[in-house]
Amino acid sequence: MSNYIRPQIPGATVFFSVCIRAQGSDLLLREIHLLRSAVSRTLRERPVTVNAWVVLPDHMHCIWTMPPGDHDYSTRWRIIKARFSHGLPKGPLRASDLKRKERGIWNRRFWEHHIRGKTDFDAHMEHCWMDPVRHGLVQKPEHWEFTSFAKLKRATA
Template identity: 55%
Template sequence: MSRYLRLRYSGVPIFFTVALADRGGRLLVDHVATLRRAVEVTRAERPFGIEAWVVLPDHLHCIWRLPEGDCDYSTRWRLIKARFSRSVPMGKLRESHVLRGERGVWQRRFWEHHIRDENDFAAHMRYCWFNPVKHGYVERPEDWPFSSYHRDKSAGIVT
């Protein structure tokens, strides 16, 4: 079994990609309120800042900023995934899901990237904003409803 070692840098923004087990489905946008609630409850227990977030039908991207001295994003993702999974229909179960007590909703892992500098941060913000365009869901970022783009535009962050 693989053992993944995750970086543990405190106070830096972290970009994440998290995907459903069933790529090509619509579970995240069909149950976006459930996802928001899972994030909200987790943030109340284990605070973190949300710099950017975009939810697509079968995956999401976001940038978090954890409190200084706190590097435990893995537990936060475990809680968000578990809370969401308990509230939506089960996915297709393989034997490995059954053995681990999983519901077959999420891919087991997630991808993270610790932001290096201001240019890297700006590039990952744009990536979140424009990902629905890249995937062909909309022609402009402002047309996608499940994005922090709207918050950022109102705040004058989008240029």
């Protein structure tokens, strides 16, 4: 089994990709209110600065800046995933899910990348902004409503 060692840099800005196990599902959009609730409750308890967030049908990307002295984004993701999962009806589980006391909804891991400067930050912001277009969900990124950019646009309108 792989042993993942994640950097522990307090106050870091980090890009994340988090996926559900059922590729091609629209679960995250169907249950967007549950996801938003899990995220907002968790980030109220364990704040971060959310620089960007985009939710697609079966995965999401976001950029967080951790508070000074704090590097524990893994716990935040564990809590978000658990809260979301517990709000859904139970479905069939694999033996490995039962053993780990999981619901079988999320991929076990998430991908993270520590941002290394303004160019890197801008590239990952662009990734969040354009991902709905890349996946053929909309023709223009501003037409995608499941993003922090849409919230910003509404606030400035």
